[in-house]
Amino acid sequence: MGVCDAIRHNAPVGKPTAMSAPHLPKVAGIDPMVPVSTHTAAPTEGIPSAPGAFIQDRLAGWVSDLTTLHELTERLAGTSTLDSALHELLVAGAALVGAARGLLVLEPADGRGPSRTIGLGLSHAELGHIETVPRSATAYGRFLDGLPDTGAPLASPDILGDPGLDPGCREVAARLGYAASYTQPLATGAAEASGATGATGATGPDATARTTGRLGAAVWLYDEPAEPLERQCHLVGVYARYAAEHLARLLELERARADAAAVAEELLPSRLPRIPGVRLAARRRAGPGTGGDWYDALPLPDNALGLAIGSVGGSGPAALAAMGRLRAGLRAYAVMEGEDPVAVLSDLELLLRMTEPSAAATALYAYCEPDRRTIVLAGAGHTPPLVTGERRTEFVETTLSAPLGMLSCWEAPSVEFTPRPGETVLFYTDGLLRRTGDTRDRAFARLHAAAAGVPKVLRQDPGAVADHVLRTVLPADGTDRSGATEDVAVLAARFD
Incomplete structure (x- = not known):
């Protein structure tokens, strides 16, 4: 039954009109139209019908x-x-x-x-x-x-x-x-009002409405x-x-x-560092579960730059706490061993096993020298960066590695590459791919096409590049087609 039919007013049955003298029911051998007696009863008024109807x-x-x-x-x-x-x-x-x-x-x-x-x-x-x-x-x-x-x-x-x-x-x-x-x-x-309430809102003398x-x-x-x-x-x-x-x-x-x-935003950098030769921009889209996606950028000695991005499994306060500890630990390890991304992630693996023994996380750390335009990076189960410019758009080939917390001892070789002048390197979390609702291969293809399609007038600004990629890759409502949502973090570095 539809709503329109359901809300139709059912008017009560009115009183029947006056009835004539009662007739006998039709029985075999008896004509009910023939009166039984010559004295007929007077017409009755006001006799209600049976209450069944x-x-x-x-x-x-x-x-x-x-x-x-x-x-x-x-x-x-x-x-x-x-x-x-x-x-x-x-x-x-x-x-x-x-x-x-x-x-x-x-x-x-x-x-x-x-x-x-x-x-x-x-x-x-x-x-x-x-x-x-x-x-x-x-x-x-x-x-x-x-x-x-x-x-x-x-x-x-x-x-x-x-x-x-x-x-x-x-x-x-x-x-x-x-x-x-x-x-x-x-x-x-x-x-409920204890007195009668009519359509105009009038109530009885002892009506209450807390x-x-x-x-x-x-x-x-x-x-x-x-x-x-x-x-x-x-x-x-x-x-x-x-x-x-x-x-x-x-x-x-x-x-x-x-x-x-709000807590997650407080755990992330309030502003990105300014290093000659590189411009930075970051974007984060929080999902309803408020997961542990994070990014970081910190200046290092000799005008070097450390860039990091990662994701902690799960959501809620536990994921936020783990995210905060990992980011703080990585900053300390980057200052001590910044030139060796493998050592930084190895120390981070040890920290995770000591503080979050049941948790798993992905991370990527890159040691950048903007004046030489060189990047040395290592990843732990994380998605590969994407470098895009006027002449090329391609994923950076990284070595296969397990996420942090999955193996008893983590170690994977680092890779080095050189972005060309005017190119932007995009670091992103896995949520960007999952929110598309596509398969893994199709999601990567969609991301590649979005980066390759950045208009020329926007390529000078890393923030504009990140915004264009997010608008193109993510569905208009910000959720994937299955209805679920995840955190997304993007860190863009444009090299002059």
Whole structure:
């Protein structure tokens, strides 16, 4: 049963019209049209029909409502991000109350954010017009500000004809072409009003509406003067209570991800060093799991430069802690043994086995001499760098090696190559390939094509080269085609 059919109003069966004198049922050998007696009973008025049809109609309506709520809550439960849940809530509520347009304002009462305003059938400019109305003049604004007696839904069935509304509300309504609205608060822990609540939001004398967890409010707009039926108000109220709990869970999850991303950013270099003969740029795209992808660049004696990039397996706080320890250890080893990348990674392997015995990580370290344009590098299970310029785009051949933490003793020979003037060397983590959703070979081919297709005007800037590669390689929504997301780190070095 579709949503449109499910939310159709089931009007109760009315009282039957007056019935004539009762007739006998048709029985074999007896003609029921022939009266049994010459004295017929007088016509009876007001005798109700059998209650079966009315009960069946009511039961059908309840089943329809339950089916509708089940479908909508299942779709909402399938959303895994805050933005998708907000959009689903707005669309489902519009179907329940019979509106075509609306807006939803997310503004948690604790002030920790995030705060968002999304629209349904409204452009950004139209949302801006609505936001010009003073908050105190709108039902959702008064609720979000925590004013008393604002926890119940409120209908404005005739905005243009209601002299009690703020003139700004009528002006914006006339400009955008809507004539009525219905506002539904979104809050966790909200109590049902103990008094009867009608479509206009009036409550009984002992009604209460505790909104200890105000999250936001949804407003649906009607093109003509109208208000939802009491049954529709009840359905959208039940749905909104479930939606608020789901939003609260997604809100906490997004806050945790934001906190982890902030910690990860603090563990990375705040700025890249400036070394004559080379220009650096770095980009990082954090996934929802906040993994352990990292990069580093540090100046070394004799105008040398150490470049590193790596990834720690797993996600969450443990991966962030391991990332921080590995990066700090590599910086120390690079200062002591910077000219020998193999020694640096061997020391890093020992550190990983001592501090993270159950973890695995990939890493690549390069010792660069910009004045000579030479790079000596070694990798531990990491993807090979990509050098790109006007005359060539190719992967640097590196020796095969296992990730750190996989073998009892790590060691692999280093390789040396010389970038040409004007070429950019791209170091990247494995997440860049995995986010494409392609096979390994196709992902490498896609990366190669993206680097080779960098416009000539952008090749002077390593940051522009990195941005072009990310835009070209990654899908537009930032996720791979399977729905999973991973961290991505890119370090670009352009040699003059």
